[in-house]
Amino acid sequence: MKKLLPCIACVLSLAFAQCTMVDPPRPVLPVPTADQLKWNEMERNAFIHFGLNTFTDQEWGYGSVPAATFNPTELDVNQWCQVIKEAGLKGIILTAKHHDGFCLWPSEYTEYSVKNSPWRNGKGDLVKELSDACRQHGLKFGVYLSPWDRNSAVYSTPEYITYFRNQLTELLTNYGDIFEVWFDGANGGTGYYGGADEKRSVDRKTYYDWPTTIALVRKLQPNALIFSDAGPDVRWCGNESGVGGKTNWSTLRRDEAWPGWPRYKELNPGHEDGNYWVPAEINTSVRPGWFYHKSEDHRVKSVSRLMDYFYESVGRNGTGLLNFPIDDRGLIHENDAANVIEWQKTISSDLAHNLLLEVDAIEASNVRGKARRFNAQKVNDQNAETYWASDDGVTSADLVFEFDEAITFNRFLVQEYITLGQRVKTFTVDILTQDNKWKEVASETTIGYKRILRLPDLTTRKIRFRVTGAKACPTISNVELFNAPQLITSPRVSRNKEGVVTITNDNTHLDLFYTLDGSEPDEASLRYEKPFVLNGKANVKVVAVDAVTKRKSDVVTAAFDISKSNWKVLHTDDKRCGNILDGNERTSWHQQHDKMPGDLVIDLGESVLVEGFRYLPDQGHRPKGIIFNFAFYTSPDGKLWSEQSSGEFSNIKNSPVWQKKVFAPVQARYIRLRALNTVADEKLVRYSEFDVITK
Ligand code: FUL
Numbered sequence: 001m002k003k004l005l006p007c008i009a010c011v012l013s014l015a016f017a018q019c020t021m022v023d024p025p026r027p028v029l030p031v032p033t034a035d036q037l038k039w040n041e042m043e044r045n046a047f048i049h050f051g052l053n054t055f056t057d058q059e060w061g062y063g064s065v066p067a068a069t070f071n072p073t074e075l076d077v078n079q080w081c082q083v084i085k086e087a088g089l090k091g092i093i094l095t096a097k098h099h100d101g102f103c104l105w106p107s108e109y110t111e112y113s114v115k116n117s118p119w120r121n122g123k124g125d126l127v128k129e130l131s132d133a134c135r136q137h138g139l140k141f142g143v144y145l146s147p148w149d150r151n152s153a154v155y156s157t158p159e160y161i162t163y164f165r166n167q168l169t170e171l172l173t174n175y176g177d178i179f180e181v182w183f184d185g186a187n188g189g190t191g192y193y194g195g196a197d198e199k200r201s202v203d204r205k206t207y208y209d210w211p212t213t214i215a216l217v218r219k220l221q222p223n224a225l226i227f228s229d230a231g232p233d234v235r236w237c238g239n240e241s242g243v244g245g246k247t248n249w250s251t252l253r254r255d256e257a258w259p260g261w262p263r264y265k266e267l268n269p270g271h272e273d274g275n276y277w278v279p280a281e282i283n284t285s286v287r288p289g290w291f292y293h294k295s296e297d298h299r300v301k302s303v304s305r306l307m308d309y310f311y312e313s314v315g316r317n318g319t320g321l322l323n324f325p326i327d328d329r330g331l332i333h334e335n336d337a338a339n340v341i342e343w344q345k346t347i348s349s350d351l352a353h354n355l356l357l358e359v360d361a362i363e364a365s366n367v368r369g370k371a372r373r374f375n376a377q378k379v380n381d382q383n384a385e386t387y388w389a390s391d392d393g394v395t396s397a398d399l400v401f402e403f404d405e406a407i408t409f410n411r412f413l414v415q416e417y418i419t420l421g422q423r424v425k426t427f428t429v430d431i432l433t434q435d436n437k438w439k440e441v442a443s444e445t446t447i448g449y450k451r452i453l454r455l456p457d458l459t460t461r462k463i464r465f466r467v468t469g470a471k472a473c474p475t476i477s478n479v480e481l482f483n484a485p486q487l488i489t490s491p492r493v494s495r496n497k498e499g500v501v502t503i504t505n506d507n508t509h510l511d512l513f514y515t516l517d518g519s520e521p522d523e524a525s526l527r528y529e530k531p532f533v534l535n536g537k538a539n540v541k542v543v544a545v546d547a548v549t550k551r552k553s554d555v556v557t558a559a560f561d562i563s564k565s566n567w568k569v570l571h572t573d574d575k576r577c578g579n580i581l582d583g584n585e586r587t588s589w590h591q592q593h594d595k596m597p598g599d600l601v602i603d604l605g606e607s608v609l610v611e612g613f614r615y616l617p618d619q620g621h622r623p624k625g626i627i628f629n630f631a632f633y634t635s636p637d638g639k640l641w642s643e644q645s646s647g648e649f650s651n652i653k654n655s656p657v658w659q660k661k662v663f664a665p666v667q668a669r670y671i672r673l674r675a676l677n678t679v680a681d682e683k684l685v686r687y688s689e690f691d692v693i694t695k
Contacts (some may be wrong), residue, residue: 022369028421032276040449042090045324052102053291061100062651063150063192067116068237075330077130081137083332085341091140101151131175132415142180148187153194172220183228185260204260230257231278238267240655242284242309244316245269247445250279282313285323299334302490302554317448350484353395361402366390368644379479387417387477398466411482412453417475422448425469432462491542493558494583499535503528510544535563566605580687590686598685600673607669612662612693625686630674634668651677665695
């Protein structure tokens with residue numbers, strides 16, 4: 001025994017020496033800066049869209065509306081900050097200037113600002129109010145300054161670039177620390193331009209001389225991250241619906257891109273061989289539009305939709321940026337506030353209890369140099385600075401988590417130690433079945449800062465996480481398992497051309513109740529058993545209820561206009577034209593034209609009092625034939641036509657949601673929607689749905 005003792009000491013000291021000698025893996029370049037790392041850790045931020053559009057019911061102002069139109073009477077930035085904090089968001093980015101050129105601060109370089117509005121008697125400065133409030137509430141503050149300015153007389157000349165930089169200097173000098181500067185890619189087109197009222201095109205790649213502007217931001221706010229399609233620090237995710245790529249590399253061949261880059265679809269997955277670290281920001285609005293529209297008060301994203309957004313942004317290696325359209329009072333509308341606060345509660349309850357904290361053993365197939373500092377337990381030590389790593393050259397390796405008693409889980413969360421770069425290309429999650437066989441339950445691509453998988457309820461004693469491909473040895477800092485409660489998903493309501501109303505829900509175990517008289521539905525209302533016929537104008541309100549827990553979904557309202565059963569799409573023999581009247585947003589129909597404009601002509605079957613129309617563009621993955629400039633006509637007889645409305649569907653390319661146009665009521669039997677052009681200048685127009693608004 002005595003003889004053994006020195007031997008054990010010797011083994012121990014040898015082991016210790018060995019541990020200290022094992023080097024950490026070399027970084028896989030590029031790697032994030034300290035500010036980019038902090039930005040990833042913020043996970044979710046708020047966007048604010050507010051300005052003249054709020055008062056004119058528009059998405060893109062033309063730049064001609066008088067500054068005096070800006071008149072919020074109850075503006076309260078503390079209310080914004082309280083709601084945003086309660087929703088779990090960490091920073092706020094404000095549209096200091098949108099495309100209409102109107103400034104929410106009293107810029108000394110233009111008269112088109114709050115100083116010429118009745119708000120605070122022209123003495124107000126919203127950038128100051130909000131940046132001060134953010135500091136008080138412990139939120140970070142950022143600014144959106146639109147490069148496109150439809151008000152400026154000098155837009156498209158070199159003089160404008162000086163004006164733009166002067167405004168940027170004001171914003172980055174007078175309002176304390178800025179965490180993010182947001183440059184939009186939309187620019188160049190028609191506008192007021194100081195009264196010129198014309199189309200001005202710029203070369204998006206060269207006009208702005210971005211390198212000089214970026215250097216200015218670096219000088220004035222060295223810690224601020226710059227967002228645009230192309231970064232340089234944070235990139236757009238290529239859509240405005242809040243969907244990050246399942247494959248999402250935080251790396252990009254940045255030099256190929258610029259704000260307004262036509263190959264923007266590549267921004268969703270990023271570039272596996274990207275030579276710059278430019279992580280994806282996943283932006284979307286809590287309502288269909290970015291600006292407030294009263295007509296969207298009942299179209300606020302439901303909690304279940306917001307949960308999809310959470311898992312498709314933060315859960316896919318992105319930082320979320322959720323927009324709040326401030327209403328015309330100057331407040332976050334109560335419907336928006338209620339849903340986002342409930343959203344935060346739901347995230348907290350989904351991720352409340354990490355089951356891995358009760359694991360009985362964790363084994364790794366390979367540990368770097370067999371060293372303790374890189375062993376499997378590091379993924380479960382609540383320390384973001386430690387990680388499990390394998391030996392160099394080992395790019396397939398696994399961890400097995402073993403429990404004495406079976407557990408049930410449905411969320412799998414994993415994080416890479418991205419300080420050393422994003423490395424994992426592919427991975428799987430397997431469970432051990434009762435007959436002792438491994439069963440693959442997920443096979444996925446990238447991880448990055450954070451990946452959360454939503455899985456069905458899985459019961460097992462052993463879970464295996466397998467890295468099946470990586471750029472270099474994996475470095476995994478964290479794994480967590482949760483058993484999230486069932487979500488009470490919101491129902492969907494549709495009505496087809498024949499007037500048949502169908503109500504569906506992703507969770508088929510929920511009971512569905514509805515009303516037709518405008519009252520709030522509950523378990524005493526009509527129970528939905530099967531599709532039913534409902535013709536004419538109608539409001540259907542539906543709620544889903546869990547019979548056991550009594551938990552309820554949000555109430556969904558579907559407002560239907562006149563019946564389409566006698567409608568006929570004219571000048572076509574193609575039977576598929578019915579797809580645009582079938583109430584199904586996933587089906588579409590297109591018309592090829594020899595030359596544009598292209599018309600959609602419909603016989604409504606009878607004369608009605610029309611006061612507007614609604615158009616839903618193609619909802620496909622790669623949408624085609626989206627109308628940009630339009631004209632809308634009505635006719636009593638299909639021969640004599642009069643124009644009721646014309647203009648643009650602003651921002652439809654990035655946000656292809658329902659477009660609604662209203663006009664003075666007119667008696668009509670025939671309608672014609674004329675596509676003057678499409679966003680991609682095609683000779684094809686594709687429609688997903690079309691509807692009229694009647695009086
Ligand atoms: C877009 C803009 O054109 C929208 O109006 C909005 O500001 C959105 C965040 O970016 O490209």
